[in-house]
Amino acid sequence: MQVPPTHYPSRMTGSNSSGTASYRRLDVARRRAQLIRAALGLFAHRAPEDVSLDDVAVAAEVSRPLVYRYFPGGKTQLYEAALGSAVAELTQCFAVPEEGPLTRRLAGALDRYLAFVDEHDAGFSALLRSGSVVATSRTGAIVDEVRRSAAGHILAHLRVPEPGVRLRMAVRTWITAVEGASLTWLDEGKQPAVEELRDWLVDHFVALLLATAARDAQTARVAAAALALEPADGAVASLARRTVALLTEAEHLLPAP
Incomplete structure:
Protein backbone atom coordinates (compact mmCIF):
# COMPACT_ATOMS: atom_id res chain seq x y z
CA MET A 1 0.00 0.00 0.00
CA GLN A 2 1.34 3.41 -0.91
CA VAL A 3 2.54 5.46 2.04
CA PRO A 4 1.12 9.00 2.00
CA PRO A 5 3.69 11.66 1.18
CA THR A 6 2.96 13.38 4.47
CA HIS A 7 4.97 10.67 6.19
CA TYR A 8 8.14 12.14 4.71
CA PRO A 9 8.27 15.81 5.61
CA SER A 10 12.01 16.34 5.09
CA ARG A 11 11.64 15.67 1.38
CA MET A 12 8.75 18.05 0.92
CA THR A 13 8.88 21.46 -0.66
CA GLY A 14 6.10 22.68 1.59
CA SER A 15 2.33 22.47 1.96
CA ASN A 16 -0.41 23.58 -0.36
CA SER A 17 -3.48 25.54 0.69
CA SER A 18 -5.21 22.41 1.95
CA GLY A 19 -2.26 21.54 4.19
CA THR A 20 -1.20 18.54 2.08
CA ALA A 21 2.57 18.33 1.51
CA SER A 22 3.95 17.67 -1.96
CA TYR A 23 7.05 15.75 -3.05
CA ARG A 24 10.06 17.63 -4.23
CA ARG A 25 10.27 16.85 -7.92
CA LEU A 26 13.61 15.42 -9.02
CA ASP A 27 14.67 14.46 -12.50
CA VAL A 28 15.12 10.77 -13.25
CA ALA A 29 18.91 10.70 -12.72
CA ARG A 30 18.75 12.53 -9.39
CA ARG A 31 15.87 10.45 -8.06
CA ARG A 32 17.61 7.25 -9.07
CA ALA A 33 20.84 8.42 -7.40
CA GLN A 34 18.87 9.30 -4.26
CA LEU A 35 17.41 5.80 -4.05
CA ILE A 36 20.79 4.17 -4.66
CA ARG A 37 22.38 6.26 -1.89
CA ALA A 38 19.61 5.24 0.50
CA ALA A 39 20.05 1.57 -0.42
CA LEU A 40 23.83 1.79 -0.03
CA GLY A 41 23.43 3.23 3.43
CA LEU A 42 21.32 0.22 4.41
CA PHE A 43 23.38 -2.43 2.61
CA ALA A 44 26.53 -1.03 4.25
CA HIS A 45 25.53 -2.28 7.69
CA ARG A 46 22.95 -5.00 7.00
CA ALA A 47 23.01 -8.07 4.81
CA PRO A 48 21.00 -7.53 1.58
CA GLU A 49 18.42 -10.16 2.54
CA ASP A 50 17.69 -8.18 5.71
CA VAL A 51 16.81 -5.03 3.77
CA SER A 52 13.34 -4.62 2.26
CA LEU A 53 12.10 -2.15 -0.32
CA ASP A 54 10.01 -0.64 2.45
CA ASP A 55 13.25 0.01 4.34
CA VAL A 56 14.72 1.73 1.30
CA ALA A 57 11.58 3.80 0.84
CA VAL A 58 11.69 4.96 4.46
CA ALA A 59 15.42 5.75 4.25
CA ALA A 60 14.90 7.74 1.05
CA GLU A 61 11.71 9.30 2.44
CA VAL A 62 9.63 8.31 -0.56
CA SER A 63 6.80 5.86 -1.17
CA ARG A 64 7.35 2.18 -1.89
CA PRO A 65 5.65 2.44 -5.33
CA LEU A 66 8.14 5.15 -6.25
CA VAL A 67 11.01 2.75 -5.53
CA TYR A 68 9.37 0.18 -7.82
CA ARG A 69 8.86 2.80 -10.50
CA TYR A 70 12.63 3.30 -10.75
CA PHE A 71 13.57 -0.31 -10.01
CA PRO A 72 10.77 -2.50 -11.45
CA GLY A 73 13.00 -5.55 -10.97
CA GLY A 74 12.65 -5.15 -7.22
CA LYS A 75 15.35 -5.55 -4.62
CA THR A 76 17.68 -7.54 -6.87
CA GLN A 77 17.81 -4.74 -9.43
CA LEU A 78 18.28 -2.12 -6.73
CA TYR A 79 21.00 -4.20 -5.08
CA GLU A 80 22.87 -4.53 -8.37
CA ALA A 81 22.64 -0.77 -8.90
CA ALA A 82 23.85 -0.06 -5.38
CA LEU A 83 26.63 -2.59 -5.76
CA GLY A 84 27.70 -1.00 -9.02
CA SER A 85 27.91 2.36 -7.26
CA ALA A 86 30.02 0.86 -4.47
CA VAL A 87 32.30 -0.83 -7.00
CA ALA A 88 32.85 2.49 -8.75
CA GLU A 89 34.25 3.78 -5.44
CA LEU A 90 36.24 0.65 -4.65
CA THR A 91 37.92 0.54 -8.07
CA GLN A 92 39.39 3.96 -7.39
CA CYS A 93 41.10 2.87 -4.16
CA ASP A 216 60.62 -15.80 -12.47
CA ALA A 217 63.02 -13.58 -14.43
CA GLN A 218 60.44 -10.94 -15.32
CA THR A 219 59.31 -10.56 -11.73
CA ALA A 220 62.96 -10.38 -10.64
CA ARG A 221 63.52 -7.40 -12.95
CA VAL A 222 60.34 -5.72 -11.79
CA ALA A 223 61.16 -6.29 -8.11
CA ALA A 224 64.70 -4.96 -8.52
CA ALA A 225 63.44 -1.78 -10.19
CA ALA A 226 60.76 -1.23 -7.55
CA LEU A 227 62.99 -1.96 -4.56
CA ALA A 228 65.68 0.40 -5.86
CA LEU A 229 63.30 3.30 -5.14
CA GLU A 230 62.63 2.27 -1.55
CA PRO A 231 64.24 4.44 1.18
CA ALA A 232 66.87 2.93 3.44
CA ASP A 233 64.65 3.48 6.47
CA GLY A 234 61.39 2.43 4.80
CA ALA A 235 59.04 -0.53 4.92
CA VAL A 236 61.20 -2.87 2.83
CA ALA A 237 64.31 -2.24 4.94
CA SER A 238 62.31 -2.86 8.10
CA LEU A 239 60.93 -6.12 6.71
CA ALA A 240 64.43 -7.20 5.63
CA ARG A 241 65.86 -6.58 9.10
CA ARG A 242 63.08 -8.55 10.78
CA THR A 243 63.40 -11.39 8.27
CA VAL A 244 67.16 -11.64 8.67
CA ALA A 245 66.73 -11.70 12.45
CA LEU A 246 64.34 -14.64 12.16
CA LEU A 247 66.62 -16.50 9.77
CA THR A 248 69.56 -15.90 12.09
CA GLU A 249 67.68 -17.70 14.83
CA ALA A 250 67.26 -20.63 12.44
CA GLU A 251 70.94 -20.78 11.43
CA HIS A 252 70.53 -24.07 9.58
CA LEU A 253 68.45 -22.21 6.96
CA LEU A 254 71.19 -19.67 6.20
CA PRO A 255 73.72 -20.44 3.46
CA ALA A 256 77.20 -21.41 4.59
CA PRO A 257 79.72 -18.48 4.54
Missing part, protein backbone atom coordinates in the same frame (compact mmCIF):
# COMPACT_ATOMS: atom_id res chain seq x y z
CA PHE A 94 44.22 1.66 -5.97
CA ALA A 95 44.26 4.58 -8.41
CA VAL A 96 46.85 6.52 -6.42
CA PRO A 97 49.51 8.65 -8.16
CA GLU A 98 52.29 6.52 -9.67
CA GLU A 99 55.13 8.30 -7.94
CA GLY A 100 57.32 7.66 -4.93
CA PRO A 101 58.25 4.29 -3.36
CA LEU A 102 55.95 1.41 -4.24
CA THR A 103 55.29 0.51 -0.61
CA ARG A 104 54.16 4.06 0.12
CA ARG A 105 51.74 3.91 -2.81
CA LEU A 106 50.38 0.56 -1.67
CA ALA A 107 49.93 1.91 1.86
CA GLY A 108 47.94 4.85 0.50
CA ALA A 109 45.76 2.56 -1.60
CA LEU A 110 45.14 0.26 1.37
CA ASP A 111 44.20 3.22 3.56
CA ARG A 112 41.41 4.01 1.11
CA TYR A 113 40.37 0.38 0.68
CA LEU A 114 40.24 -0.37 4.40
CA ALA A 115 38.35 2.86 5.07
CA PHE A 116 35.69 1.60 2.66
CA VAL A 117 35.63 -1.80 4.39
CA ASP A 118 35.29 -0.10 7.78
CA GLU A 119 32.43 2.11 6.59
CA HIS A 120 30.54 -0.69 4.79
CA ASP A 121 31.33 -3.54 7.16
CA ALA A 122 28.23 -5.76 6.97
CA GLY A 123 27.67 -5.07 3.30
CA PHE A 124 31.30 -5.83 2.49
CA SER A 125 31.11 -9.16 4.29
CA ALA A 126 27.90 -10.15 2.52
CA LEU A 127 29.32 -9.04 -0.81
CA LEU A 128 32.56 -11.01 -0.73
CA ARG A 129 31.15 -14.08 0.97
CA SER A 130 28.53 -14.38 -1.79
CA GLY A 131 26.10 -15.74 0.75
CA SER A 132 23.31 -13.30 0.05
CA VAL A 133 20.05 -14.57 -1.36
CA VAL A 134 20.11 -11.44 -3.52
CA ALA A 135 23.39 -12.47 -5.15
CA THR A 136 23.23 -13.22 -8.88
CA SER A 137 25.70 -14.03 -11.63
CA ARG A 138 25.72 -10.32 -12.40
CA THR A 139 26.64 -9.35 -8.83
CA GLY A 140 29.48 -11.87 -9.01
CA ALA A 141 30.72 -10.24 -12.21
CA ILE A 142 30.50 -6.81 -10.60
CA VAL A 143 32.62 -7.94 -7.67
CA ASP A 144 35.21 -9.53 -9.97
CA GLU A 145 35.51 -6.20 -11.76
CA VAL A 146 36.95 -4.75 -8.54
CA ARG A 147 39.60 -7.46 -8.50
CA ARG A 148 40.52 -6.98 -12.16
CA SER A 149 40.69 -3.23 -11.73
CA ALA A 150 42.86 -3.50 -8.62
CA ALA A 151 45.22 -5.88 -10.43
CA GLY A 152 45.45 -3.48 -13.35
CA HIS A 153 46.35 -0.58 -11.08
CA ILE A 154 49.01 -2.58 -9.24
CA LEU A 155 50.62 -3.75 -12.49
CA ALA A 156 50.60 -0.13 -13.64
CA HIS A 157 52.42 0.82 -10.43
CA LEU A 158 54.96 -1.89 -11.24
CA ARG A 159 55.22 -0.45 -14.79
CA VAL A 160 54.60 -3.81 -16.46
CA PRO A 161 52.57 -3.41 -19.68
CA GLU A 162 52.74 -7.13 -20.52
CA PRO A 163 52.99 -9.15 -17.31
CA GLY A 164 53.73 -12.85 -17.49
CA VAL A 165 51.58 -15.48 -15.86
CA ARG A 166 53.64 -15.72 -12.65
CA LEU A 167 53.52 -11.98 -12.01
CA ARG A 168 49.81 -11.82 -12.78
CA MET A 169 49.27 -14.76 -10.46
CA ALA A 170 51.24 -13.06 -7.69
CA VAL A 171 49.23 -9.86 -7.96
CA ARG A 172 45.87 -11.64 -8.01
CA THR A 173 46.97 -13.81 -5.08
CA TRP A 174 47.74 -10.68 -3.07
CA ILE A 175 44.36 -9.15 -3.91
CA THR A 176 42.69 -12.33 -2.65
CA ALA A 177 44.78 -12.09 0.51
CA VAL A 178 43.68 -8.47 1.03
CA GLU A 179 40.03 -9.51 0.73
CA GLY A 180 40.48 -12.45 3.10
CA ALA A 181 42.36 -10.37 5.64
CA SER A 182 39.67 -7.68 5.48
CA LEU A 183 36.93 -10.21 6.18
CA THR A 184 38.87 -11.72 9.08
CA TRP A 185 39.53 -8.22 10.43
CA LEU A 186 35.78 -7.58 10.48
CA ASP A 187 35.13 -10.97 12.12
CA GLU A 188 37.68 -10.13 14.81
CA GLY A 189 35.99 -6.88 15.74
CA LYS A 190 38.31 -4.78 13.56
CA GLN A 191 41.41 -5.96 15.35
CA PRO A 192 44.34 -5.40 15.05
CA ALA A 193 44.43 -1.64 14.51
CA VAL A 194 43.82 -0.73 10.89
CA GLU A 195 47.31 0.78 10.54
CA GLU A 196 48.86 -2.49 11.67
CA LEU A 197 46.72 -4.44 9.20
CA ARG A 198 47.74 -2.07 6.41
CA ASP A 199 51.46 -2.40 7.17
CA TRP A 200 51.19 -6.19 7.37
CA LEU A 201 49.50 -6.32 3.97
CA VAL A 202 52.26 -4.16 2.48
CA ASP A 203 54.83 -6.57 3.93
CA HIS A 204 52.83 -9.43 2.47
CA PHE A 205 53.02 -7.90 -1.01
CA VAL A 206 56.79 -7.40 -0.79
CA ALA A 207 57.33 -10.96 0.45
CA LEU A 208 55.11 -12.40 -2.30
CA LEU A 209 56.87 -10.32 -4.95
CA LEU A 210 60.28 -11.53 -3.78
CA ALA A 211 59.16 -15.15 -3.56
CA THR A 212 57.90 -14.92 -7.14
CA ALA A 213 61.07 -13.10 -8.27
CA ALA A 214 63.14 -16.03 -7.03
CA ARG A 215 61.43 -18.21 -9.65
Whole structure:
Protein backbone atom coordinates (compact mmCIF):
# COMPACT_ATOMS: atom_id res chain seq x y z
CA MET A 1 0.00 0.00 0.00
CA GLN A 2 1.34 3.41 -0.91
CA VAL A 3 2.54 5.46 2.04
CA PRO A 4 1.12 9.00 2.00
CA PRO A 5 3.69 11.66 1.18
CA THR A 6 2.96 13.38 4.47
CA HIS A 7 4.97 10.67 6.19
CA TYR A 8 8.14 12.14 4.71
CA PRO A 9 8.27 15.81 5.61
CA SER A 10 12.01 16.34 5.09
CA ARG A 11 11.64 15.67 1.38
CA MET A 12 8.75 18.05 0.92
CA THR A 13 8.88 21.46 -0.66
CA GLY A 14 6.10 22.68 1.59
CA SER A 15 2.33 22.47 1.96
CA ASN A 16 -0.41 23.58 -0.36
CA SER A 17 -3.48 25.54 0.69
CA SER A 18 -5.21 22.41 1.95
CA GLY A 19 -2.26 21.54 4.19
CA THR A 20 -1.20 18.54 2.08
CA ALA A 21 2.57 18.33 1.51
CA SER A 22 3.95 17.67 -1.96
CA TYR A 23 7.05 15.75 -3.05
CA ARG A 24 10.06 17.63 -4.23
CA ARG A 25 10.27 16.85 -7.92
CA LEU A 26 13.61 15.42 -9.02
CA ASP A 27 14.67 14.46 -12.50
CA VAL A 28 15.12 10.77 -13.25
CA ALA A 29 18.91 10.70 -12.72
CA ARG A 30 18.75 12.53 -9.39
CA ARG A 31 15.87 10.45 -8.06
CA ARG A 32 17.61 7.25 -9.07
CA ALA A 33 20.84 8.42 -7.40
CA GLN A 34 18.87 9.30 -4.26
CA LEU A 35 17.41 5.80 -4.05
CA ILE A 36 20.79 4.17 -4.66
CA ARG A 37 22.38 6.26 -1.89
CA ALA A 38 19.61 5.24 0.50
CA ALA A 39 20.05 1.57 -0.42
CA LEU A 40 23.83 1.79 -0.03
CA GLY A 41 23.43 3.23 3.43
CA LEU A 42 21.32 0.22 4.41
CA PHE A 43 23.38 -2.43 2.61
CA ALA A 44 26.53 -1.03 4.25
CA HIS A 45 25.53 -2.28 7.69
CA ARG A 46 22.95 -5.00 7.00
CA ALA A 47 23.01 -8.07 4.81
CA PRO A 48 21.00 -7.53 1.58
CA GLU A 49 18.42 -10.16 2.54
CA ASP A 50 17.69 -8.18 5.71
CA VAL A 51 16.81 -5.03 3.77
CA SER A 52 13.34 -4.62 2.26
CA LEU A 53 12.10 -2.15 -0.32
CA ASP A 54 10.01 -0.64 2.45
CA ASP A 55 13.25 0.01 4.34
CA VAL A 56 14.72 1.73 1.30
CA ALA A 57 11.58 3.80 0.84
CA VAL A 58 11.69 4.96 4.46
CA ALA A 59 15.42 5.75 4.25
CA ALA A 60 14.90 7.74 1.05
CA GLU A 61 11.71 9.30 2.44
CA VAL A 62 9.63 8.31 -0.56
CA SER A 63 6.80 5.86 -1.17
CA ARG A 64 7.35 2.18 -1.89
CA PRO A 65 5.65 2.44 -5.33
CA LEU A 66 8.14 5.15 -6.25
CA VAL A 67 11.01 2.75 -5.53
CA TYR A 68 9.37 0.18 -7.82
CA ARG A 69 8.86 2.80 -10.50
CA TYR A 70 12.63 3.30 -10.75
CA PHE A 71 13.57 -0.31 -10.01
CA PRO A 72 10.77 -2.50 -11.45
CA GLY A 73 13.00 -5.55 -10.97
CA GLY A 74 12.65 -5.15 -7.22
CA LYS A 75 15.35 -5.55 -4.62
CA THR A 76 17.68 -7.54 -6.87
CA GLN A 77 17.81 -4.74 -9.43
CA LEU A 78 18.28 -2.12 -6.73
CA TYR A 79 21.00 -4.20 -5.08
CA GLU A 80 22.87 -4.53 -8.37
CA ALA A 81 22.64 -0.77 -8.90
CA ALA A 82 23.85 -0.06 -5.38
CA LEU A 83 26.63 -2.59 -5.76
CA GLY A 84 27.70 -1.00 -9.02
CA SER A 85 27.91 2.36 -7.26
CA ALA A 86 30.02 0.86 -4.47
CA VAL A 87 32.30 -0.83 -7.00
CA ALA A 88 32.85 2.49 -8.75
CA GLU A 89 34.25 3.78 -5.44
CA LEU A 90 36.24 0.65 -4.65
CA THR A 91 37.92 0.54 -8.07
CA GLN A 92 39.39 3.96 -7.39
CA CYS A 93 41.10 2.87 -4.16
CA PHE A 94 44.22 1.66 -5.97
CA ALA A 95 44.26 4.58 -8.41
CA VAL A 96 46.85 6.52 -6.42
CA PRO A 97 49.51 8.65 -8.16
CA GLU A 98 52.29 6.52 -9.67
CA GLU A 99 55.13 8.30 -7.94
CA GLY A 100 57.32 7.66 -4.93
CA PRO A 101 58.25 4.29 -3.36
CA LEU A 102 55.95 1.41 -4.24
CA THR A 103 55.29 0.51 -0.61
CA ARG A 104 54.16 4.06 0.12
CA ARG A 105 51.74 3.91 -2.81
CA LEU A 106 50.38 0.56 -1.67
CA ALA A 107 49.93 1.91 1.86
CA GLY A 108 47.94 4.85 0.50
CA ALA A 109 45.76 2.56 -1.60
CA LEU A 110 45.14 0.26 1.37
CA ASP A 111 44.20 3.22 3.56
CA ARG A 112 41.41 4.01 1.11
CA TYR A 113 40.37 0.38 0.68
CA LEU A 114 40.24 -0.37 4.40
CA ALA A 115 38.35 2.86 5.07
CA PHE A 116 35.69 1.60 2.66
CA VAL A 117 35.63 -1.80 4.39
CA ASP A 118 35.29 -0.10 7.78
CA GLU A 119 32.43 2.11 6.59
CA HIS A 120 30.54 -0.69 4.79
CA ASP A 121 31.33 -3.54 7.16
CA ALA A 122 28.23 -5.76 6.97
CA GLY A 123 27.67 -5.07 3.30
CA PHE A 124 31.30 -5.83 2.49
CA SER A 125 31.11 -9.16 4.29
CA ALA A 126 27.90 -10.15 2.52
CA LEU A 127 29.32 -9.04 -0.81
CA LEU A 128 32.56 -11.01 -0.73
CA ARG A 129 31.15 -14.08 0.97
CA SER A 130 28.53 -14.38 -1.79
CA GLY A 131 26.10 -15.74 0.75
CA SER A 132 23.31 -13.30 0.05
CA VAL A 133 20.05 -14.57 -1.36
CA VAL A 134 20.11 -11.44 -3.52
CA ALA A 135 23.39 -12.47 -5.15
CA THR A 136 23.23 -13.22 -8.88
CA SER A 137 25.70 -14.03 -11.63
CA ARG A 138 25.72 -10.32 -12.40
CA THR A 139 26.64 -9.35 -8.83
CA GLY A 140 29.48 -11.87 -9.01
CA ALA A 141 30.72 -10.24 -12.21
CA ILE A 142 30.50 -6.81 -10.60
CA VAL A 143 32.62 -7.94 -7.67
CA ASP A 144 35.21 -9.53 -9.97
CA GLU A 145 35.51 -6.20 -11.76
CA VAL A 146 36.95 -4.75 -8.54
CA ARG A 147 39.60 -7.46 -8.50
CA ARG A 148 40.52 -6.98 -12.16
CA SER A 149 40.69 -3.23 -11.73
CA ALA A 150 42.86 -3.50 -8.62
CA ALA A 151 45.22 -5.88 -10.43
CA GLY A 152 45.45 -3.48 -13.35
CA HIS A 153 46.35 -0.58 -11.08
CA ILE A 154 49.01 -2.58 -9.24
CA LEU A 155 50.62 -3.75 -12.49
CA ALA A 156 50.60 -0.13 -13.64
CA HIS A 157 52.42 0.82 -10.43
CA LEU A 158 54.96 -1.89 -11.24
CA ARG A 159 55.22 -0.45 -14.79
CA VAL A 160 54.60 -3.81 -16.46
CA PRO A 161 52.57 -3.41 -19.68
CA GLU A 162 52.74 -7.13 -20.52
CA PRO A 163 52.99 -9.15 -17.31
CA GLY A 164 53.73 -12.85 -17.49
CA VAL A 165 51.58 -15.48 -15.86
CA ARG A 166 53.64 -15.72 -12.65
CA LEU A 167 53.52 -11.98 -12.01
CA ARG A 168 49.81 -11.82 -12.78
CA MET A 169 49.27 -14.76 -10.46
CA ALA A 170 51.24 -13.06 -7.69
CA VAL A 171 49.23 -9.86 -7.96
CA ARG A 172 45.87 -11.64 -8.01
CA THR A 173 46.97 -13.81 -5.08
CA TRP A 174 47.74 -10.68 -3.07
CA ILE A 175 44.36 -9.15 -3.91
CA THR A 176 42.69 -12.33 -2.65
CA ALA A 177 44.78 -12.09 0.51
CA VAL A 178 43.68 -8.47 1.03
CA GLU A 179 40.03 -9.51 0.73
CA GLY A 180 40.48 -12.45 3.10
CA ALA A 181 42.36 -10.37 5.64
CA SER A 182 39.67 -7.68 5.48
CA LEU A 183 36.93 -10.21 6.18
CA THR A 184 38.87 -11.72 9.08
CA TRP A 185 39.53 -8.22 10.43
CA LEU A 186 35.78 -7.58 10.48
CA ASP A 187 35.13 -10.97 12.12
CA GLU A 188 37.68 -10.13 14.81
CA GLY A 189 35.99 -6.88 15.74
CA LYS A 190 38.31 -4.78 13.56
CA GLN A 191 41.41 -5.96 15.35
CA PRO A 192 44.34 -5.40 15.05
CA ALA A 193 44.43 -1.64 14.51
CA VAL A 194 43.82 -0.73 10.89
CA GLU A 195 47.31 0.78 10.54
CA GLU A 196 48.86 -2.49 11.67
CA LEU A 197 46.72 -4.44 9.20
CA ARG A 198 47.74 -2.07 6.41
CA ASP A 199 51.46 -2.40 7.17
CA TRP A 200 51.19 -6.19 7.37
CA LEU A 201 49.50 -6.32 3.97
CA VAL A 202 52.26 -4.16 2.48
CA ASP A 203 54.83 -6.57 3.93
CA HIS A 204 52.83 -9.43 2.47
CA PHE A 205 53.02 -7.90 -1.01
CA VAL A 206 56.79 -7.40 -0.79
CA ALA A 207 57.33 -10.96 0.45
CA LEU A 208 55.11 -12.40 -2.30
CA LEU A 209 56.87 -10.32 -4.95
CA LEU A 210 60.28 -11.53 -3.78
CA ALA A 211 59.16 -15.15 -3.56
CA THR A 212 57.90 -14.92 -7.14
CA ALA A 213 61.07 -13.10 -8.27
CA ALA A 214 63.14 -16.03 -7.03
CA ARG A 215 61.43 -18.21 -9.65
CA ASP A 216 60.62 -15.80 -12.47
CA ALA A 217 63.02 -13.58 -14.43
CA GLN A 218 60.44 -10.94 -15.32
CA THR A 219 59.31 -10.56 -11.73
CA ALA A 220 62.96 -10.38 -10.64
CA ARG A 221 63.52 -7.40 -12.95
CA VAL A 222 60.34 -5.72 -11.79
CA ALA A 223 61.16 -6.29 -8.11
CA ALA A 224 64.70 -4.96 -8.52
CA ALA A 225 63.44 -1.78 -10.19
CA ALA A 226 60.76 -1.23 -7.55
CA LEU A 227 62.99 -1.96 -4.56
CA ALA A 228 65.68 0.40 -5.86
CA LEU A 229 63.30 3.30 -5.14
CA GLU A 230 62.63 2.27 -1.55
CA PRO A 231 64.24 4.44 1.18
CA ALA A 232 66.87 2.93 3.44
CA ASP A 233 64.65 3.48 6.47
CA GLY A 234 61.39 2.43 4.80
CA ALA A 235 59.04 -0.53 4.92
CA VAL A 236 61.20 -2.87 2.83
CA ALA A 237 64.31 -2.24 4.94
CA SER A 238 62.31 -2.86 8.10
CA LEU A 239 60.93 -6.12 6.71
CA ALA A 240 64.43 -7.20 5.63
CA ARG A 241 65.86 -6.58 9.10
CA ARG A 242 63.08 -8.55 10.78
CA THR A 243 63.40 -11.39 8.27
CA VAL A 244 67.16 -11.64 8.67
CA ALA A 245 66.73 -11.70 12.45
CA LEU A 246 64.34 -14.64 12.16
CA LEU A 247 66.62 -16.50 9.77
CA THR A 248 69.56 -15.90 12.09
CA GLU A 249 67.68 -17.70 14.83
CA ALA A 250 67.26 -20.63 12.44
CA GLU A 251 70.94 -20.78 11.43
CA HIS A 252 70.53 -24.07 9.58
CA LEU A 253 68.45 -22.21 6.96
CA LEU A 254 71.19 -19.67 6.20
CA PRO A 255 73.72 -20.44 3.46
CA ALA A 256 77.20 -21.41 4.59
CA PRO A 257 79.72 -18.48 4.54
